[in-house]
Amino acid sequence: MVLYACVIPAALVVAGAGVVWYPPAASGRGTAIRLVAAIAAVLLAQLARVRIRLGPALVSLGWGEAALVVVVFVVPLGWVPASVLVGVAISQVIFRIAGEVRTPLNMAYNAANFTLAAAAAAGVAGLVLPATRSLSNPRIAVGLILAAVVYTVVNLVLFAALVNFHVGTRFSEVIKRSLAGKVFLIVGNIAVGLLVVVTGNVDPRWLLVLPPVLWLLRQSYSNRLRADDERRGWQEFSRATEALNRLEERGVAEAGVRGAARLFPTATIEVRVLRPDALWSYRGGGESAVVSGPASSAAAGPLTETRPLQVGGAEVGELRVHFPEPVQLSPREQMQLSAFADALAAALHDAASHRELQALSARSLHAASHDGLTRLANRDALLAKGNGALRVLERETAVALLLLDVDHFREVNDTLGHAAGDQLLHTIADRMRGYARGDELVARLSGDEFGLLITSLDGPAAADEEAAGLTQALRRARELVDLVGMQVEVAGVPLAPECSVGVVVAPAGSVDMTELLRRGYIAMYRAKRGGGVIGWYDGAGDDGSTDRLALLAELREALSSGGQLVLAYQPALDLATGAPTGVEALVRWQHPRRGELLPDEFIAVLENSDLVGTFTRYVVDQALAVATEWAAHDVAVPVSINLSPRSLLDADLPEQLGELLAKHRVPAGRLVLEITETVVVPEHDAISAVLDGLQRLGVQLAVDDFGTGYSSLKFLTRVHVDEVKIDRSFVGRMVDSPEVTAIIKATVDLAGDLGVRVVAEGVETAEQKSALARLGCAAAQGYHFHPPLPAEKITGVLVNLARASGARVIPLRSEGAS
Template identity: 40%
Template sequence: MRKSGRDTHPVRPWLLWATFASVAVYTLGLLLNNGSVDQLVNVWLGELTQWLPALVFWLAVVRTGFARRDVLFIAVAVTFNAIADTYYVVAMDRAGELPFPSPADVGYLMFYPLMLMALVALVRRQVRGLAWSVVLDSAVGALGAAAILTSVLGPVLSVAGDETEVLATAVAVAYPVFDLLLAAAIAGIASAPGLDIGPRWTFLASGLAVFAAADVVFALMQTSGTYFAGLPLDASWALGLALMAVWADAISRPGRPTPLATRRSPALLVPAAAVAAGLGVLLVGTQVAQPVGAVILAALTVAVAAIPLVFRQRMLGRQARTDHLTGLPNRRALYADAQDRLVLNGIPARQRHSALLLLDLDRFKEVNDSLGHDVGDQLLVQVSTRIMGALPPDAVLARLGGDEFAILLDRAGEPEATTFAIALGAVLQPAFALNGLSVQTSASIGIALFPEQGRDLGDLLRRADMAMYRAKSTRAGHHVYTFEDDSDGEARLRTLQELRLALIQDQLVVHYQPKVSLLSGQTTGVEALVRWQHPARGLLLPCEFLDLVEESGLMPVLTRIVLTKALDQAVIWQAAGQHLTVAVNISASSLVNVDLPDEIARMVTERKLAASVLMLEITEEFLMIDRDRARAVLTRLRAAGVQISIDDFGTGYSSLSYLRDLPIDELKLDRSFVTPMADDSRAASLVASTIDLAHSLGLRMVAEGVENGFSYDELVRYGCDHAQGFFMCEAVPADDLDRWLAQRGVIAP
C-alpha cells in the first residue's frame, strides 16, 4: 500500500544514484592515484561499484516475483562477477597480481554465458513472430559485429594459442570468444526494431557494450604488457554494470513497458554498419593478414545481407498485389487476374457466364468516426473473413479500398449471383465483436454480368458500382445492373454537384410542423424539417436528397445550416411572444463531432435564447453504436440546457437499457405504430404500453404521424403527452405556421 505519496518500489531512486555516485568517485580516485594501488579506492570503492548493481538487480528480481528469467540471469551474472572481483582483491599479492588462471576467472567467465542466456530469454518469445526480414537484419548485425571483433582480437587469439598449458590457453581464449558472442548478440538485437524488449533497453545494451569494450581493451593491453591494476580502465566495468542497473530498475517498475519499436533510430542503420564493417575487414585483408575467422565472418555478413536482394523483386511484386490490412488481393491483382478468367484461350468465354459483385458496407463512415479507425480496420478484417468463408471454390475476392470488396463468380448468371448476394447479406447480419462492443452492419451489393453487361473488368466494375448505389439508395441489399442505371448514375452525379451548390447558394429552407399538447390542445413546440428549393425541380423533400448528403459526407454542413435557420426563427418567435420549443434532427455522423455540444451552446448563447428552447432529435442507432460516446455527448448537451428526444422510437434496436442510462427528455413514437391503431388492436395495445413505459421512466411521449381524428382521440385516451401529424398541420414555412397559430389561438405561454 502506498502511504503519504512515498514510493514503495523496492529499487528506490537513491540506490541508483548511489550506484552512479560510487562509479564517479571511483573513477576520480583512479585518475588522482595515476595508476598506483590505494586500498580505499581500489578495494573499498572498487568493490562498492560491483555490489551496488548486484543489489539493484536482486531487488528487481524480488519486485518481478522471480517471473522474469532475463532479470534473474543477469542478477546471477552480476553477482558472480562481484564475487570474482572480491576474491581477486583479497587474494592478489602486493604487486596487484594473481596467478592465471585462478578461481576468480571462474566467476568472471560465468558472467558471459549467464548474460547470453538472459538475452535469449529476453527475446525468445518474440522471435517467431518477427518478419523474416527483421531476423535477417539481426543476423547481419551479429555477423558484422563478430567479424570486426575477431579482426581486432586477432593478436589476443594468436597469443592465447601459443600458451603451452591447456587450461591457461582455454581460459585465455574464452574471454575474447565470449566478448565476441556478447557483441554479436547486442548487435543482432539492436538490428531488430520489432522487438518489444521494454523501457530503457538502450541502457542495458550500452552497459553490455561498455563491458565488452573494456574486456577487449584489457586483452589488447595484456597482450602488449601495458596493463596494470589501478588504471582508469578499471572504472569501465563499473560503469557498464551501473548502466545495466538502470534497465533493471525500469523493467521492474509497474506499468506497461515502452516498446522498443517506438525508437526513432533508422531501422537499417545497424545492418548497414555491419555490412560496411564486413566489407572493411575483407578490404583490409587484401593488404594485411587477417584471422581466418574474421574473413569467414565478414564474407557471411555480406552474403546474408544480399539474401533480401535476391527475393526483393518477388516480395515487392507480392506486396503490390496484396491489401496490407486484410491480406486479400487488391485492385491491381484483380485487374491482373480477372481478364484471364473472363477470357479463355484468347476468346471470350461467352458460353461460360460470370458475375462481378461489388460490395460496400452501409454507414461504415459512422463506425470509423464514432469508434475510431482502428475499430473500423478490425471490422474490415472480420468482414473479409466472413466473406471468404462464404465464397464458392472458384470465386475471387479482392478489397478495392476503403469498405469496398469485389467478388468475381465464375460460371454464374443472374440467378446464381442473386442467390449468392442474398446469402452474403445473411452472413454479414450477425453482430461483430469489436473492442468489447457489439456492432451490426449491412452491405449493399451491386451485380454486373459478363459478357452481357461488360466485356472487360473496367466495364463490369463501372456498372456494378452503379448497381451498388442503386441498392444502397433503395436499401434493397442487392441490385442487378440494368441499362436504365446508366441514366440513374449520371443523374446522381449531377444531383450531387447541384447539392454542393445548394449548400453554398442558400437553397435549403426549413419548414416547421407543430407539436400539440394532447392535454391542453396548445401548441408547445415545432419540429424543423429541411427542404431543398431546387431551382429547376421545385421543392424537394428530404427523402430525395438526404441519403446523398450522408454518403457524400455533407451532413455536418447541412446540420449546421438547419440549426442556424431554426434558431434564428426561434429568436423571431420569442420576440413576437410565441414561446415555442424548436426540435432539430441530428444525424449520427454529426454527433461524432466532439466539438458539437460546445458549438451548439455557443449558437444558442449568441442569440440570447434559453438553451431549453432547443431540442435535438436523435435516433436509437447512434445510441447503440457507441453507448459511451453517446452518454458523453448527451451529458454535455444536457449540461448546457439542451433537451434530448429519441426520434422514430421502436423502429431500431430492441435493447431499452439506454432509456435508464442516458439523459433523455422525450420519446417520439414512430408513425408505423400510430397509423394502424384503428384496424389493429395489437398495435393499439402496443402504443398504450409504450406510453406507460415512457411515463414510468419520467419521459414525455410524442406520437408522430397522427393523420385522423380516431388516432388523435385514442392517444388522448391513452394519456399520450403530445402529437404531431397531418391531422393538425403538415410541415409548412414559418409564415404559414404563424397564420395557422393565429387561427387556432392556442399557443403555450
C-alpha cells in the first residue's frame, strides 16, 4: 500500500503537469491526429502483449519501447506522460472487461508505472533531441534510443518493487530473470519504433506492411520467452529432484520443502510424512528455515495444491503447496508438481527402508555380540573389544582379566529348574555390570562363566614389577567374590552363590585377548583344584604360551610387508684422531602394537624358526643400501652386521651375500660380519665350508663379545678374523677393576701381535675412553661418542666426523695386517 500511495499520485501529478506546463506549439486537426495516434500506439502496444509467468507472477511483455519511440517523436514531450497514461488506462479497462482478474488498485498502479517511466524517458529525450524533428539529424536516433532505454529501466525497477512487496521474490532475482528474457525483445521493440518513425515520415502507406511483420516478431518473442521460461523451470526441477538424494528422512523432507519452494517461490511448502507411529510435518518456504513437528489434522484449504506421496500403492505421505492467493498453475507446473511429488515419495520410501535396514543391522550386530539372556557382551565381543582396548594402551600398561565360574550351577538347574538358573545368571550379570567401572568390559563367556577386563590397574605390569598390578587385581577379585556371593532369592529359595575366579595380569603390549583368556582359564582351574576361591596366573607349569607363536607370526608379517624392521647405525671412532673406522648396524622392530622391540626381545624366537635366512638377507640389504650413500659422500667406511649362529649352517650364505653386494655395488671388503666365538669353536664341516666361502668372497669377519666365551684363544687359531670387539661388560668395569684392565690389556696386545684391529664396545664415559687409549686400543664405540642413529642421520654424522679429523678415514685393517 505504501508503494501504491507513492507511485499512483506521482504519475497523475507528472501527467497533469506535463499537459499544463508544456502545451503544444500549434493546435488544430493535425495536433489532435498526432495525439490520437500516440494514444493508439500505446494501446496497441499493450494489447499485442506476450505473457509469461515469472515465478508466481504473470508478466506481460508488450511493445512499450516501440510505442514510446513513436510517442516521443510524434507529440510534444510534455504530453508524453499523459498519452501513455491514457493508452495504458484504456488497455487495463479492456483487459478487465475481457475477464482478467484485476483490481482497480492494480490497474491504477500499472498505468502509473508506465506513466512515470514515460515521464523519465521524455525528460532524457528533452536533453538530447533537437528542437526541429528532422530525421537527417543523428541526435534524433540517439535521443529516441536513450528514451526507450530509460523507459525500460524505470518500468522494470517499479515492476520489481511491486513483485518484491507483493509476493516476496527478491528484487535482484526479478531484475535478473526479467532482463534474461527481455533483452532481445527490448532491442527489437526499439528497432520497430525507429522503423515506424522513418516509414511514417517517408511514406505512411508503408505502415500497412507492418502488421504481419509485427505479428511474426510477436510469435518470435513469445516462443523465445516461453522456451527460456521452460528451460529455467526444468533446470529448477532438476536441481530440486537431485537434492532429494539423501538417506535420512529429515534430510529428504527438508530437501523436498526447499525444492518445492524453488519451483513455487511464493508458496509455503509442507511435506507430511506418514510414520509408523504418527503423521509428521516439515514446513517452510522462501528463505525461512524448515520447521518440523506433528502434523495437524486440518484439511487442505482452497489455496492449497496437494499431491499424494505414494510408492507402489503404499502411502508415504502428502505434499502440500500453500499459495497466498488464487493461482492457476500452467500445464508445465502441474506436471512438475506431480513429478516432483513422485520423486519425493520415492526418496522418502528409500529413507524409510534405509532406516529399517539400519535398525535391523543394529539389532543383528547387537545380537551377534551380546548374550541374549543377560544382555552382556559375549565371548566374541570380549575378544574384539578387548583387543581394541589393548592396542590403544601403552605397551607397559598393566591389564587384568578376572575369569569367574559359578560353582554348583548345575545343581541349581537340576533342583530348581532352568528358569531359576536363568534368573540366577541374570542376577549375577546385573551385579557384575554394576560393579564394573566406566572403561571396564563385562562379558558372559559361556553357560556359567563371566569375564571382567580391567584396563586401568594402578600398578605396573613389567615382568619384574608386576606385584603391584597383581595386588590390585586380587583385591578386585575378592570384591567381586563378595558381591556375587550376596544372598538372593531364586524361585522362592534363598541362595548364596559361590564362585571361583581366575586372575591374570600382563602388560598390554605383550598379549592379546586370546592369550589372556587362556591364562585366565589356567588360573581359574588352579583355584578349583586347590580348593580356594581365587587363583592367579604366574606362568609356572605353562608350556603352551601362545605369545611366542604370535610374535613369530608377527615377525613373518613384518618381513613380508617391510617398514617395521628398521636399522639404527652406531659409528666406531679412532681414539686418536676421532675419524670414523666403521659403523655397526643394529636392528629395531617398530611393532604396531608392542612398540619398539630390541633384538633381545625377539631374536630367541627368530633363532628357533625358519626365518633366519630371510631376516639376514633383509638386514644386509638395508645396511648395504645405506652404506652406498656413505661412499657417495667420500666416507667409504665398512658396515658391520651381527650374524646369527644358524646362518653359518646355511651353505647358500656366501652366494646370497655376493648377490646383495653386486646389487648395491659395494666392495666385499666394506661388509663386516660379526660372529660370536662360541659359534665356531666346535669342529663342524658345514660351518668351516661357509667360513671358507665368506673369505673367498672377500667380506671381513669380526669377533663379537670377545672374551665372554670359554675358548677365545682357540677361536683365533681356527678362524681368520679382521677385528676383535671387546665386550661392553669388560669396558664398564675396567676403571674400577685392575683384573679387568689386565684382561683388556692382554687382548689388545694379542690382537696387535696377530695384526687384528681392536674395537671396544659400550664406551659411555670420557674416563673409559682415556683408559682404553692408554692400553693401546685403537677404536671404540658407545654412547659417549654417538648413540645408534637412524639411517637419515648417520650419513651427515660420518661426513662431519671425517671433516673434523682432517678428512682421513681409518681403514678397517691396519697396514700390513694379515
